[in-house]
Amino acid sequence: MTTIAVLGAGKIGESLLSGLLHSGRSAKDLLFTERYPERAAELTERYGVESVDVATALESADVVVVAVKPQDIDPVLDRMATVLTPATLVVSLCAGLPTTTYEHRLPEGVPVVRVMPNTPMLVGEAMSAISGGAHATAEHLAQVEELLGSVGKVVTVPETQQDAVTALSGSGPAYFFYLVESMIDAGILLGIPRAVAAELIVQSAVGAAAMLRDGEEGHPVTLREAVTSPAGTTISGIRELERHGVRAALIDAIEAARDRSVELGRGHDPKE
Ligand SMILES: NC(=O)C1=CN([C@@H]2O[C@H](COP(=O)(O)OP(=O)(O)OC[C@H]3O[C@@H](n4cnc5c(N)ncnc54)[C@H](O)[C@@H]3O)[C@@H](O)[C@H]2O)C=CC1
Numbered sequence: 252m253t254t255i256a257v258l259g260a261g262k263i264g265e266s267l268l269s270g271l272l273h274s275g276r277s278a279k280d281l282l283f284t285e286r287y288p289e290r291a292a293e294l295t296e297r298y299g300v301e302s303v304d305v306a307t308a309l310e311s312a313d314v315v316v317v318a319v320k321p322q323d324i325d326p327v328l329d330r331m332a333t334v335l336t337p338a339t340l341v342v343s344l345c346a347g348l349p350t351t352t353y354e355h356r357l358p359e360g361v362p363v364v365r366v367m368p369n370t371p372m373l374v375g376e377a378m379s380a381i382s383g384g385a386h387a388t389a390e391h392l393a394q395v396e397e398l399l400g401s402v403g404k405v406v407t408v409p410e411t412q413q414d415a416v417t418a419l420s421g422s423g424p425a426y427f428f429y430l431v432e433s434m435i436d437a438g439i440l441l442g443i444p445r446a447v448a449a450e451l452i453v454q455s456a457v458g459a460a461a462m463l464r465d466g467e468e469g470h471p472v473t474l475r476e477a478v479t480s481p482a483g484t485t486i487s488g489i490r491e492l493e494r495h496g497v498r499a500a501l502i503d504a505i506e507a508a509r510d511r512s513v514e515l516g517r518g519h520d521p522k523e
């Protein structure tokens with residue numbers, strides 16, 4: 252069985268471990284490394300997965316998943332450079348980091364696949380986009396697709412689109428959570444108890460998402476028009492959204508996130 256080591260068990264590393272276990276993978280086929288011992292102990296107790304040091308993880312794993320922050324990648328790449336061979340597949344979840352950064356710092360031929368997942372992985376509903384580097388074969392991509400496919404949906408994209416994908420689906424859940432949080436606040440303003448407002452809005456979000464994904468008519472414009480009655484309530488609200496430039500704000504937000512992804516990828520490649 253393939254041994255998978257997750258380097259960095261923070262929010263996304265934990266989501267991946269949890270998602271893989273839920274999908275039926277055995278804890279004995281998983282390893283993780285974590286900088287903070289208390290965090291490592293907490294996760295081992297919660298999931299039964301063993302925490303090891305980075306060198307052990309790199310030596311034991313068939314697939315090494317890098318889930319540290321891009322700002323923390325340099326010491327990890329230095330360790331990887333001394334241990335890895337082309338027999339190990341590297342899967343990078345790091346925002347902004349191009350596959351070439353790994354290729355320029357790791358021994359020749361080590362296969363690298365860049366992935367942008369998202370935290371709904373925790374409940375088996377991730378959206379992950381994958382792109383292979385220069386030494387990644389179709390089999391490597393299929394392996395990563397199978398791995399991430401067990402915790403959600405997977406698409407393959409050209410690596411040139413990964414910074415945009417990071418802004419859209421990597422950060423995307425945060426924007427939906429922000430919207431839900433704001434709508435619950437509106438409920439409070441209108442005198443609805445917080446718990447009731449939260450139930451109303453969360454179930455509306457779940458219902459809207461199900462219509463978008465599974466409904467016969469999944470186009471957002473058609474679905475919104477169906478809620479918007481002539482001279483009704485919804486159009487009064489939409490006029491306010493337009494007056495406040497919410498559409499432009501969202502476009503600007505996603506463009507800013509894309510730009511930040513590009514920025515995070517800089518400064519780690521000796522050939523830059
Ligand atoms: N949080 C998210 O929604 C998403 C995050 N990502 C990417 O995943 C990566 C991790 O992000 P988060 O989980 O949000 O950050 P985080 O800060 O929660 O987790 C990073 C973890 O790595 C550990 N770490 C750092 N250096 C280490 C080392 N040398 N050895 C062992 N452990 C080490 C830290 O202690 C921490 O627990 C980032 O590169 C990010 O771009 C990608 C998609 C979504």
Ligand SMILES: O=C(O)[C@@H]1CCC=N1
Pocket residue numbers: 346417421422
């Ligand atoms: O905020 C971040 O940098 C990470 C990458 C995508 C989602 N969270």
